[in-house]
Amino acid sequence: MDVVTIGESMVVFTPTSNGLMRYATHFTKKIGGAESNVAVGLARLGHRAGWISRVGNDEFGKAILAFLKGEGVDISKAKIDEEAPTGIYFKEMRRQNDIRVYYYRKGSAASLLSPADLDEEYIASAKYLHITGITPALSASCREAILAAIKIARDNGVKIVFDPNLRLKLWKEEIARETLLHIASQVDIVLPGMVEATFLFGNHPPEKLGQLFLEHGASLVVLKLGEKGAHYFTGKEDKWVPGFPVEQVIDPVGAGDGFAAGFISGLLDGLSIYHAVERANAVGALVTMVYGDVDGLPERDEIEKLIAKNNEDVIR
Template identity: 40%
Template sequence: MSVVVCGEAMLLMLAEPGIPLERATAFRRSVAGAETNVATGLARLGHEVSWLGRLGADPAGRSVLSMLRAEGIGTRHTVTDPHAPTGLLLRDSHPSRAIDVQYYRAGSAASRLTPGELVPEMVGGAKFVHVTGITPMLSDSAHQATLRLFDLARQAGARVSFDPNIRLKLGTPEQWRERVAPLLGRADVVLAGADELELLQVDPATLGGLVVVKHRDKSAGCAGLRQEPFQVPVTDPVGAGDAFAAGFLSGLLRGEPYEVCLREAAAVAALVVQCPNDTDGLPDRAGLDRALAAFTEAGETVHR
């Protein structure tokens, strides 16, 4: 595998666009989860990806597993838990109104991840291991499993990519600082929002790895470079950060300079926010190349 991701996968039920969650009568089924979004983005861009995680032995879990496999994501290390459910996420989708996100993840199979489940063969040969701050915040055992994953990656010679991905419904700012802030210093690549770094009270200059900062104006930068966002109509902003991570990691995997990594990351994010769920806009390689040409060059934008 080029990349191993480890984290939570939930069944997403997305309300029909524009309808508030409490009024919605029609929902579209999909997969949610920060690491699974990144895995999907990388798989579509042509990289071999393996997903580590736990699902319930229930219809939601079987549905999630089927959708991951349909994307070409490796799932042979998935644990199916007969005693805990697959997490569920309900949300609505609006282009210019606050989005209501409801999580049903307490006691889920994903929250029961333990360090003993992670073994060296799961990351053997990987170039990158990607995880977010959501995973260690799910439970004490998931926190310990995340620490174990960092150790295994280091032993295998894989680089660790880490996105704090702060969700305050999972814990207070103090809890996030206690569990997640120390992980930034252990990562080789950190992809974080400026607001997240402030909440975690982490100065990016003190981190030893590559730090990619996503700014409040939607620009991003690293190593003295800055990438402005591509101007597109926004249908739904959810999933933009995961899309950015997929685009940036894809560039790193191909050995591209940081300038190219930033540009491709911004393009993938711009494509995702034009669609109503987290993954519909994620492009394949040809689609990303066409989008970049449309964003950066004058001329015909219709692919005929």
């Protein structure tokens, strides 16, 4: 297995019309979840990705499993809960650049995830373990599961990639900060956005924030800067990698997950850190151009064409 990831996937309902959701009468149904988004992104780029989670024994849970399996993600370690339901969320497209998300996941099957749901051999077989700050926010047992997965990975020499993915709707600030900082000290690679970095370390310029993450324990930090690109830090070097121009952002949800998939893909392919971040920027940009969490995740030929075109434009 190239990458194993752990987290909740949900069914996503989006009104077919923009504006206040209270007036919506028709919705589209899709699948979304930060960790499974990354798994799908990696699978589309030709890598082997596995997903550990729980879903309810309901039509939504069956839809998630069928969708991920169809995308080439290994779901053999996803468990079906006979009592707890599958989580759902609604995406309200109020107007351009004003998208709001409402979660209905309390008591969901995935929120009951615990260390007992982990398969040590499965995690140990991976080259990378991908985790986010969302899963430990779901419940105490989820937090224990993530910490247990980190220990398994560390004990078996598996590199750990951590996206803080701050969701303050899910937990109190003090607990969030303490937990995310602890996890950041235990992993190899951290992929924060400016919002998460500032939340954890205070208001500092990117260069200082990158250094603070390194001092905290990570060996590689990639600070996401939105449309400006990303800045990476290793202790020996730090470089800014420019982003890709996007004429119109259709749906930004899932762009960070696309970034993570692109970056891990680059590392798996043996690219330099610079070019792995370049691939991450390209995937993130393409995701924003399409409605849906995973709908805009590209295949390898799309990425190669976008990067080649962008480099030609820079040379001109």
